[in-house]
Amino acid sequence: MDGLDDTIKIIRSTIYALHQRPSHEDTGLRARLVAETGQAAEALLGFTPALRMTSLPDTLVTDDVADQLLSVLREALANAARHAHATAVDVTAEATATHLRLRVADNGRGTDPASTRGSGLANLQARATDLGGTLTLTPNQPAGTVLHWAVPLPADNG
Template structure:
């Protein structure tokens, strides 16, 4: 994250990354989502600042990536946006990407608590 920030010249504020506490598959999908969000910010946003928050609470895991860039019009679609939604849907969550023209973009994802329980390991007798 620090390297990305230095390379693209956009300030990153990270609020929490408690990835050790979630199943591997969830962590991998979360990483892939944050990567695509940052790729979009680098490529499209002209933002000065991006804030990334990952929190785990009683409502599940919540991801927010918001930038103060130029946003995009409603109805915009693309592979990256679809892929981020698929990363969350694939682990039982949901994600939305909201661009406001001239006012930035926010990626919001939620994975409910039930989807954060690691798969049971079969114990052989």
């Protein structure tokens, strides 16, 4: 039942995102996330990632933090395409009153725990650290990798 509920949430979020295709005037975070995943689908992946957005009012996330989030998403999607050879990717972006979180899960080859982080992952780590946040990579089941990127939001965010 929980799996079905999660699937319904993904479908609803995807439908909402499709209805919210960005216009030239629309530069909010939701629109920018939809645009970024759409560009990755066309240029890198060959399929559209599932995109779920939870509580992302633009008043919570400043432009500079939003820019960092989009850069992390871009790199994560590129990694899923180029290195993991994923055939499915699930993206979840969530803002609370205190944190912004990004989760990118793929079904690709996974990461080798013995290897050191390459420049792309080191860059993602630096983006998190610079904002006082964290980056973690964990195995996805049954295959692939889950990237978790989380940063605190300013207390006076609106």
